[in-house]
Amino acid sequence: MKYEQNSTGILVENFDAIFDAIHDDLLISDGEGIVLRVSPTFEDVYGVEKDRVVGRSVFELETEGVFKPSIIAKVLQRREKITMQQRNRTNRRIVVTATPVFGDDGEIKLVVSYSRDITEMVELQNQYMQLENKIEQYTEEINQLRQKAALENVVIGKSPQMVNILETIRRVADFDANILFLGPSGVGKTMLAKIVHQQSKRKKGSFIDINCAAIPEHLLESELFGYEKGSFTGAGNKGKVGLIELANGGTLLLDEISEMPLSLQAKLLKTIQDKVITRVGGTKEIKVDFRLITASNRDLEEAAGRGTFRKDLYYRLNVIQIQIPSLRERKDDIIPLIDFFTEKNNRKYGLHKEFHSRALEALVNYSWPGNIRELSNIVERASMTCEGDVIPKDLLPQEVLREQTKGVREVNNLNKAVEEFEGDLIRQAYKKYGSSIEVGKALGISQPTAYRKIQKYVGK
Ligand SMILES: Nc1ncnc2c1ncn2[C@@H]1O[C@H](COP(=O)(O)OP(=O)(O)OP(=O)(O)O)[C@@H](O)[C@H]1O
Ligand SMILES: [Mg+2]
Incomplete structure (x- = not known):
């Protein structure tokens, strides 16, 4: 220098x-x-x-x-x-x-x-601030939607079984233990999984609900785990975040878990154990922190026994098992559910509908193969199609009415069977004792009753 x-x-x-x-x-x-x-x-x-x-x-x-x-x-x-x-x-x-x-x-x-x-920096700063504003807006919007959804998630459960289930949920919600909901379609598995999320310390995080049966098998892996750009034909050139990653900080519900292909079950097991995922076509392990809830309307234990579901995965999922009984097994819930959905519809459409007592009776006796989903549909349909405020029994769907007449026929058959049995007894006794007094004594009925029955069955 x-x-x-x-x-x-x-x-x-x-x-x-x-x-x-x-x-x-x-x-x-x-x-x-x-x-x-x-x-x-x-x-x-x-x-x-x-x-x-x-x-x-x-x-x-x-x-x-x-x-x-x-x-x-x-x-x-x-x-x-x-x-x-x-x-x-x-x-x-x-x-x-x-x-x-x-x-x-x-x-x-x-x-x-x-x-x-600093032109570029100022530009970036502006963009950053705009993004920050947008994120703030979205966060606020998501919070409002979540609050609204939480308010809509009212669980009706008066039956002892449901009271028990809700108590279990209350106790386990805050622990991160895996929960497996089992029960037929429409009994409220998804809804109860949401309740677990809302009662847990993760309620501010997202609730990601994935129906494993609804996503085509060849797409399931990339949907669940995400993919890196260009990792397979058809993969976008930007890559994509998987649904499991979206559940970070929140709760992941894998619905219809029995439908998860065996090939993916091993990868899922690793994710559950290590709480890391690897995107399709990627090598980097990404940490994900989620609470896992699974649901199935199939018997998973049996599937594990048959070999269509990995046993080790089943044991992992089955930490807390909650069985939800079908509606016909908890009839105490039917009327409260009908009231709940009727009220909900009335509010939604500005109506004042209620079911006639005969209609209610038929609904309580119905077998509800579609469980609560079916119940809410039937209530809504009847409310919409009924002209007056009181919904009569005959406005109920055919399947409900058909079961009622079948029920009556079964009762008739029972009466017939009782009559046949009674007839045999009376005929035998009359043959042996020959008088209404003795028949009455032998069968423990009064003489006038014995007399009437002998007339009916023996014709004397
Ligand atoms: N106890 C309940 N109180 C009020 N509404 C309920 C109750 N249980 C279920 N529902 C409502 O019934 C409908 C069906 O419930 P949900 O989707 O949770 O059933 P599911 O068991 O997950 O069915 P699937 O097996 O088809 O997934 C939903 O609209 C849900 O909000
Ligand atoms: Mg469900």
């Missing part, structure tokens, strides 16, 4: 190498404001040739409009370091910092000004 003497007699290092090496703009002036050095980029930034500037006073250059204003002039006046934002002639945003260098006599000997183009 060479030293040269400047106009004020100060030895100034020859900074050419440094000036050439850096991309940001540097400008050095002496204590009078005479420009000593500018970096090669000066012309691009200020639109003025280097030679027109070096050796001249920043005060003059400010008057000529080259600097608007000159930060060096300001430093010389204020005698302190200054930072300010400017726009250059191509309207780019730059941040300029100018620092005075004092000599032993306390006078400013040099001013070093350093400027940096």
Whole structure:
């Protein structure tokens, strides 16, 4: 590095190498404001040739409009370091910092000004702030939707079985233990899984509900685990986050888990054990923290015995097993559920419907193969099709009415069977004892009753 003497007699290092090496703009002036050095980029930034500037006073250059204003002039006046934002002639945003260098006599000997183009950074900052705003909006929206969903999730459960189930859920919700809900279709497995989530400490996280039977087998892996870009034909070129990853911080419900192909069960087992996933086509392990709930309307234990479901996976899932009985096994819930759904419809459509007691009786006696899903449909349909406010029995669907007549026929058959049995007894007794008094005594009935029955069955 060479030293040269400047106009004020100060030895100034020859900074050419440094000036050439850096991309940001540097400008050095002496204590009078005479420009000593500018970096090669000066012309691009200020639109003025280097030679027109070096050796001249920043005060003059400010008057000529080259600097608007000159930060060096300001430093010389204020005698302190200054930072300010400017726009250059191509309207780019730059941040300029100018620092005075004092000599032993306390006078400013040099001013070093350093400027940096922050247009991109400001742009990024703006984009970042816009994104942050958007995320805030979405978070707020999601919170509201969650609150709304939580309010809608009212569980009706008056029967001893449901009271028991709800109590179990209350007890286990906060532990992260895996829960397996078993029970026929429409009994409320998905709904109860949501209740577990809402009662757990994860309620602020997401609840991701995946129906393993609804996603085609060849897509299931990439849907569940996500994929890296270009990992298979048809994979988008951006890659995709898997549903399991979306459950991070929340609860993952794998519904109809019995339908998960064996080939994927091993990968799932690893995910459950290690709480990490690897995207399809990827090698990186991604940590995911979720509470696992599974549901099935098939007998998983039996499937595990048959070999269509991995035993080790079954044991992992089956930490807390909750069996939900079908509606016909908990008849105490039928009327409260009918009331609940009728009320819900009335509110939704501004109606005042109620079921006639005969209709209610038929509904209580119905076998409900579709369970609560069927019940809510029937209530809604009857409410919508009934003209008056009281829904009569004959407005109920055929399948309900058919079971009623079948029920009556069964009762008739029973009466017939009882009669046949009674007839046999009376005939035998009459043959043996020959009088209504003796028959009455032998069968433990009164003489007049014995007499009537002998007339009926023996014809005497
Ligand atoms: N105890 C309950 N109280 C109120 N509504 C209920 C109750 N149980 C279920 N439901 C409602 O009944 C419908 C069916 O329930 P859900 O979807 O949870 O059943 P599921 O057992 O998951 O059925 P599937 O086996 O078909 O997945 C839902 O609309 C749910 O909100
Ligand atoms: Mg379900």
